Amino acid sequence: MEQTLYTVIVFSENRPGLLNQVSIIFARRRLNIESLTVSASSIHGIHKFTITALTDEDTISKVVKELEKRVDVLKAYFYVDSEIIYQEVALYKVDTEAVLNSDVIEELVRKYNARFLEITRSFSVIEMAGHTDEIKELYDALNEFGVMQFVRSGRIAITKSTKELLSDFLAERNLEDPR
Amino acid sequence: MSNQKISGGEALMRAFIAENVETIFGYPGGAIMPVYDALYDFRDQLRHVLVRHEQGAAHAAQGYARVTGKTGVVLVTSGPAATNVITGITDAMLDSTPLVVITGQVVSSLLATDAFQETDIVSITQPITKWSYQIRNASEIAWAVARAFYIAREGRPGPVVIDLTKNAQFELTEFDYQPCTYIRSYVPVPKPDLTKIEEAANLINKAQRPYALVGQGVTLGHAEKELVAFLEKAQIPVACTLLGLSALPTQHPLFKGMPGMHGNYSCNLKINECDLLIGIGMRFDDRITSTLDTFAKQATIIHFDIDPAEMNKNVKVDVSVLGSVKETLPLVTKLLKTTRHDEWISSFDALDAIEYEEVIKEETDPSSDDIKMGEVVRKVSEATHHEAVLVTDVGQNQMMGARYFQFTKNRSFVTSGGLGTMGFGLPAAVGAKVGAPDRTVCLFSGDGGFQMTIQELGTIMQEKIGVKMIILNNSYLGMVRQWQEMFFDERYSFTTMHNPDFVAIAAAYGIKGKHVATHEALDEAIAEMFQDDAPYLLEVKIEAKGMVFPMVPSGASVSDVRLK
Numbered sequence: 001m002e003q004t005l006y007t008v009i010v011f012s013e014n015r016p017g018l019l020n021q022v023s024i025i026f027a028r029r030r031l032n033i034e035s036l037t038v039s040a041s042s043i044h045g046i047h048k049f050t051i052t053a054l055t056d057e058d059t060i061s062k063v064v065k066e067l068e069k070r071v072d073v074l075k076a077y078f079y080v081d082s083e084i085i086y087q088e089v090a091l092y093k094v095d096t097e098a099v100l101n102s103d104v105i106e107e108l109v110r111k112y113n114a115r116f117l118e119i120t121r122s123f124s125v126i127e128m129a130g131h132t133d134e135i136k137e138l139y140d141a142l143n144e145f146g147v148m149q150f151v152r153s154g155r156i157a158i159t160k161s162t163k164e165l166l167s168d169f170l171a172e173r174n175l176e177d178p179r
Numbered sequence: 180m181s182n183q184k185i186s187g188g189e190a191l192m193r194a195f196i197a198e199n200v201e202t203i204f205g206y207p208g209g210a211i212m213p214v215y216d217a218l219y220d221f222r223d224q225l226r227h228v229l230v231r232h233e234q235g236a237a238h239a240a241q242g243y244a245r246v247t248g249k250t251g252v253v254l255v256t257s258g259p260a261a262t263n264v265i266t267g268i269t270d271a272m273l274d275s276t277p278l279v280v281i282t283g284q285v286v287s288s289l290l291a292t293d294a295f296q297e298t299d300i301v302s303i304t305q306p307i308t309k310w311s312y313q314i315r316n317a318s319e320i321a322w323a324v325a326r327a328f329y330i331a332r333e334g335r336p337g338p339v340v341i342d343l344t345k346n347a348q349f350e351l352t353e354f355d356y357q358p359c360t361y362i363r364s365y366v367p368v369p370k371p372d373l374t375k376i377e378e379a380a381n382l383i384n385k386a387q388r389p390y391a392l393v394g395q396g397v398t399l400g401h402a403e404k405e406l407v408a409f410l411e412k413a414q415i416p417v418a419c420t421l422l423g424l425s426a427l428p429t430q431h432p433l434f435k436g437m438p439g440m441h442g443n444y445s446c447n448l449k450i451n452e453c454d455l456l457i458g459i460g461m462r463f464d465d466r467i468t469s470t471l472d473t474f475a476k477q478a479t480i481i482h483f484d485i486d487p488a489e490m491n492k493n494v495k496v497d498v499s500v501l502g503s504v505k506e507t508l509p510l511v512t513k514l515l516k517t518t519r520h521d522e523w524i525s526s527f528d529a530l531d532a533i534e535y536e537e538v539i540k541e542e543t544d545p546s547s548d549d550i551k552m553g554e555v556v557r558k559v560s561e562a563t564h565h566e567a568v569l570v571t572d573v574g575q576n577q578m579m580g581a582r583y584f585q586f587t588k589n590r591s592f593v594t595s596g597g598l599g600t601m602g603f604g605l606p607a608a609v610g611a612k613v614g615a616p617d618r619t620v621c622l623f624s625g626d627g628g629f630q631m632t633i634q635e636l637g638t639i640m641q642e643k644i645g646v647k648m649i650i651l652n653n654s655y656l657g658m659v660r661q662w663q664e665m666f667f668d669e670r671y672s673f674t675t676m677h678n679p680d681f682v683a684i685a686a687a688y689g690i691k692g693k694h695v696a697t698h699e700a701l702d703e704a705i706a707e708m709f710q711d712d713a714p715y716l717l718e719v720k721i722e723a724k725g726m727v728f729p730m731v732p733s734g735a736s737v738s739d740v741r742l743k
Contacts, residue, residue: 013364016313021305028306065488071310071330074364173363 001056005034007084007157008060010049010067011041011074011166018072022049025066031055035088035154042164046074052155075169079159086157090135091117092126092142093149099124105145112138123148184351187317188217191281191343194324195225197356200252202226202243202613204236208256210296211283213348218254228613228642231634233260235606237267238632241276242610245593246568246618248401250277250331251610257283258296261342262303266600268338269307273597274422275399277336279327286346287315304340311340317352329359334367335486336399368485371502371510378498379481380514382455386479388523389415390453392438392467395422395596396460396484402505403427403589406459409512416524418446420461422596425586429565435527438737439467441578441727444538445530447740450475452526458482460504463493464597473736483507537742538728543583549722550701552576552651556583559621559649562705567619568593568611572604572628574658576651578727580623602631608646609638619647619709626652626678633684640688645712650681653721661726666733685716692716 012018019038026033034052041048053060060078067076096119099105105126109115114128128138135152159165185193191214195203203225207215218227230236233255240251251271255264261282271278285294304311310330314323320343327339383389397406403426410417410433418438419426427434436443438450450456456478461467463482468474471494480496482489483504490499500507542553556579560567565585570593571577577594586592593611595603608622629650639646651657656674663671682692692715693704701719708715731740 017301017305017311020302024306062488062492065490065492069486069488071362071365170363173366176361177363178360 001058003054003056004080005052005054006060007079007081007086007155008049008051008053008064008067008076009079009157010051010076012047012049013072013074014045014047015072018047021070021072022051022067025063026051026053029059029063031059031063037154037156041166043166043170046166050155050157075166077165079157084157084159086131086155087129088132088135088153088155089127089129090139090150090152092128092139092147093123094126094142094145094147096120096122096124098145102145105142108138108141114138182353185354186213186217187320187343187348187350187352188214189220190317190320190352190354191324191348192217192221192225193354194321194356195252196221197358198250198324198328200225202228203252203254204228204230204239204243204610205254206230206233206236206256206260208260208283208296210257210285210345211255211281211343211348213345214254214281214283214343227254228609228638230606231637232632233263234266234602235609235632235635235638237264237278237280238270238600238603238606239610239613239635239638240278241267241271241274241603242570242593242607243614244276244278244610245607246590246611247614248590249614250279250328253278253280255280255282256296257285257300258298261298261300265303265307266598268304268340270595270598270600270603271338272307272309274595275336275395276338277331278338279324279331280338280340282340282342283348284313284342284344287344288346290344300340301342307338308340309337311342313342313344314347315344317347317350320347320352321354321356325357325359326362329362330365334365368503368506369487369501371500371507373510375498375500376507376510377514379500380511382479382481382498383413383415383457383511384516384518386455387520388453389413389455389457389520390449391415391417391457391459392420392461393417393423393426393459394420394461395426396504397423397426398589400460400485400503400505402460402503402508405505405508405512407431409508409515412512413515413518414520414524415457416449416520416527418442420464420467421581421594423461424581425589425591428587429585430587433524435531437581440469440731441582441729443531444534444729444740444742445527447729447731447737448530449527451477451736451738453478456480458484458494458496459508460484462489465493468493469731469737470734473738534729534742548697550696550698550719552579552721552725553583554698555649555651555701555719555721556580556623558701558705560584562709563619563621567591567621568615570594570604570608570611570620570622572622572624573599573601574625574628574656575661575725575727576623576625576628576657578658579651601628604628605632605648606635606638608648609635609644612644612646613642620645622646622648624648624650625657626650626654626676626681627656629681630678636685636688636690639690639714644714646714647708648714648716650716650718651721652678652681652718653723653725654678655723657725658727660724664724664726681718682716690714690716692718694718694720696720
């Protein structure tokens with residue numbers, strides 16, 4: 001089967017134990033979670049998971065149905081990269097001496113639309129937002145001068161549709177709410 | 180709203196009563212004692228059946244739920260008690276049985292300290308429940324218990340675990356019980372999509388050789404009448420899956436039997452001859468389909484189910500009709516033309532005749548002196564005028580029960596389908612009889628499975644539960660032995676059993692019983708067994724190397740169903 005990187009977005013109620021419920025559905029199929037971001041969504045009281053995994057369409061569609069089957073999950077969706085705008089954030093720690101001794105690091109920061117977050121006598125922290133490969137490119141370039149520490153976030157993503165898909169679901173559900 | 184405060188334990192009892200609970204299957208222990216203390220004051224309103232092992236409580240609650248259609252309730256303590264109910268919870272998850280399992284838990288302040296009899300049962304049960312939740316304050320009891328019953332019962336049913344810390348059981352709380360009728364994040368019954376209904380009806384109207392496979396969804400959805408109306412209008416022959424049995428009377432002219440690994444010859448072969456296959460409240464389990472590569476490839480497939488996750492999970496279908504079959508079947512029936520498929524329906528008969536000659540005749544009416552499993556099942560079914568509830572354990576006894584017992588009433592078959600839990604039978608029969616005290620409940624078990632939960636004879640003794648227990652004793656783990664004979668060069672690796680005297684054990688519990696080893700003794704013992712409504716254990720020495728046929732060998736096509 002052809003493997004594609006899918007981005008799964010899960011909206012859930014904010015209840016204890018949900019991360020476990022979500023992750024065991026991937027684990028049961030031995031699907032490696034490439035990245036996972038969990039935070040409050042734009043809708044009050046609703047949490048959002050953004051998960052990436054490399055698999056085939058049949059598998060990911062079954063995973064999404066199993067996620068949605070969990071009682072505290074409102075909705076789950078999966079996307080390929082062309083359907084979403086996505087981003088990761090990375091932090092690079094480099095030696096401040098290296099920054100001062102050469103123009104290259106400054107040029108790299110400009111080229112990759114990165115920025116200095118902090119500059120101390122001993123180290124400087126550069127922040128960059130972008131796609132996985134761009135973040136890797138900057139890492140490789142900076143590593144010519146020695147990267148002391150490097151960290152990157154999981155993916156966050158937003159769909160190309162004009163509104164939050166969950167709002168339709170919520171509107172429909174609210175109509176059925178007997179209270 | 181009453182301002183009078185009550186204990187958490189009492190709040191739980193009142194919540195049970197608000198949910199119309201009448202029976203609880205349980206076992207007390209340290210971390211659930213305040214609840215049991217409250218139960219003492221409610222013992223006139225709530226029947227508590229004291230089992231002998233917590234696994235028995237879970238299976239008994241399953242048996243109860245399956246015959247009554249109500250939610251089974253289990254009450255146990257923390258730690259080992261909680262882990263002992265896991266097999267029953269998993270079984271209920273796979274077989275869509277509504278259960279609310281209350282486990283005690285150590286006091287909140289001791290959580291995550293490896294306290295005495297502490298186990299993280301909420302995490303353990305997440306993959307095997309519809310919902311599992313820990314209550315740490317008495318004030319949460321009304322909300323969480325209402326939600327638990329709603330989730331267990333609504334939509335595709337299943338088990339729910341409520342873990343109740345000991346401090347929450349003691350604490351005083353105000354109690355205002357509101358039944359749960361809505362959960363924002365949970366859509367129990369998808370609304371029927373009328374386009375799909377029309378597509379399904381059109382396909383059925385066009386079909387020359389339609390064939391329906393019916394599962395437990397029809398029983399769970401109380402749609403037995405709707406099913407008959409649907410099948411009769413379009414004259415569709417039907418087979419019931421293991422859990423679907425008794426949704427339709429065995430005697431119905433359109434009923435053709437059971438498909439699957441040990442199903443009927445015709446029911447398997449017709450899967451690859453029909454032009455339209457209609458799955459109704461079933462999930463195309465691998466024991467039905469065998470290898471998917473050769474399953475109904477020639478047919479158009481329609482799938483009726485309540486669970487979106489079942490659609491295209493195993494078998495890719497042409498039309499998915501989501502929703503409760505109680506709603507969707509009548510919508511389709513309305514659009515159906517009254518048709519006949521006489522030739523197609525009667526084409527099952529020739530195959531049935533082959534199966535009768537090669538398998539059924541000798542199995543149910545043997546020419547040799549040995550008693551055969553099918554013979555026992557047939558005779559017991561006849562003695563009950565096919566009106567009894569059949570409970571089975573797992574293995575050859577289960578397949579023989581499913582094949583040769585006849586049903587005239589719905590909710591008459593209780594077995595462990597998805598999980599295949601040996602040891603399920605005896606406690607499930609206890610629960611079935613408690614749930615249906617006016618019906619005859621017959622258990623078929625093997626000598627292996629019976630010993631896995633044999634301790635529940637104590638429950639039968641104490642509660643005077645009139646279960647008719649039939650042990651088909653071949654001194655083998657028969658199904659595994661059959662596979663060893665067929666597929667492992669007759670290498671009988673650890674399938675021989677040296678058994679105790681089951682009748683003597685029953686006698687020690689004050690339960691009547693008899694050993695039989697001849698056809699005549701069998702007839703007499705069956706007559707004696709049904710003389711009254713008392714518990715009875717009938718140990719039948721059956722042919723040692725009996726086999727269940729037909730058989731679709733693991734990995735073969737349903738077309739390659741073997742008669743020997």
